[in-house]
Amino acid sequence: MNEAELHRVNRAVKQWLQASRSFILGKMQQNLNVSEKTSRKDLVTNVDKENEKLLINKIRTFAPKSQILGEEGFGDQIKQTSGWVWVVDPIDGTMNFVKQHDHFAIMIALYIDGEGVLGYVYDVMNDVIYSGGPQIGVFKNDEPLSAPANLNLRDGLVSVSAPMLVHNYKNLQAVVEASSGLRVYGSAGIEMIHLLTGEIVAYLSYLKPWDFGAGKILAESLGLTATTVDGQALDMLSSDFVMVATVKAQQDILPIIG
Ligand code: 2AM
Ligand code: CA
Ligand code: CA
Ligand code: CA
Numbered sequence: 001m002n003e004a005e006l007h008r009v010n011r012a013v014k015q016w017l018q019a020s021r022s023f024i025l026g027k028m029q030q031n032l033n034v035s036e037k038t039s040r041k042d043l044v045t046n047v048d049k050e051n052e053k054l055l056i057n058k059i060r061t062f063a064p065k066s067q068i069l070g071e072e073g074f075g076d077q078i079k080q081t082s083g084w085v086w087v088v089d090p091i092d093g094t095m096n097f098v099k100q101h102d103h104f105a106i107m108i109a110l111y112i113d114g115e116g117v118l119g120y121v122y123d124v125m126n127d128v129i130y131s132g133g134p135q136i137g138v139f140k141n142d143e144p145l146s147a148p149a150n151l152n153l154r155d156g157l158v159s160v161s162a163p164m165l166v167h168n169y170k171n172l173q174a175v176v177e178a179s180s181g182l183r184v185y186g187s188a189g190i191e192m193i194h195l196l197t198g199e200i201v202a203y204l205s206y207l208k209p210w211d212f213g214a215g216k217i218l219a220e221s222l223g224l225t226a227t228t229v230d231g232q233a234l235d236m237l238s239s240d241f242v243m244v245a246t247v248k249a250q251q252d253i254l255p256i257i258g
Helices: 003-027 046-062 094-100 162-166 172-178 188-196 209-221 247-257
Strands: 034-039 042-045 067-070 084-092 105-112 115-123 128-133 137-140 157-160 202-207 225-228 240-245
Touching: 003 046, 003 105, 003 115, 003 128, 042 046, 042 094, 046 067, 046 084, 046 105, 067 209, 084 094, 084 188, 084 209, 105 188, 105 209, 115 188, 115 209, 128 188, 128 209, 137 209, 157 162, 157 172, 162 172, 162 202, 172 202, 172 247, 188 202, 188 209, 188 240, 202 209, 202 247, 209 225, 209 240, 225 247, 240 247
Parallel strands: 067 084, 157 202
Antiparallel strands: 034 042, 084 105, 105 115, 115 128, 128 137, 202 240, 225 240
């Protein structure tokens, strides 16, 4: 995409995100309608659904030929990734949204012909948008972010999926043991932010495309790796056990995780 077009899209997405944040803040003043998806620990609210519709309407008006992959199902059934594909997670960290009214994110990614072009993770309560891509680098609101230090696993904090740690999926507990310590935030988007700012060196979790779509673009744009825990390329249309990490931490984790 040429530079002028990229900036036009970037400005538009930031406006949608701000509209989306205002919508969510307004809804937080009212009672939430909460329901269970796959289990009592997997929730969805009326705000997740309505916010996904809001964002999808914005995208359809702006770029009608796009395909849209949205968590709550108001987008398209996507079979192939040619052309413009938008990936939308209207509220990432729904449990935090319901229980804490904090620590959740809005995430949007744009892939063109399978390549990550722009990614957005919006920390709603702190009003900070992490945005960017391979062509423009990564920004914290309007301020450019530099690449985080390429620390080893033993010199950095890690974050993992809490249920997977409790059940010791693969050798997850050994990975945590080999690190400087564990921090768990409960939102893939918030964990991605801590990777971008260098506060953690690795994040491991079973994720769906809308959980990792934006974070992968931002992480790779800052020299981090985003792969499966076996070090394989991520497929934008499938769920996987994902590892986002510094290059050195990834090399340390691969032989431990097994
Ligand atoms: P979500 O809030 O958008 O569903 C912690 O729960 C993190 O894992 C969140 O980023 C959450 O995204 C994601 N996640 C993915 N699959 C999940 C599931 N089945 N249940 C709960 N959280 C899930
Ligand atoms: Ca969900
Ligand atoms: Ca999510
Ligand atoms: Ca979500």
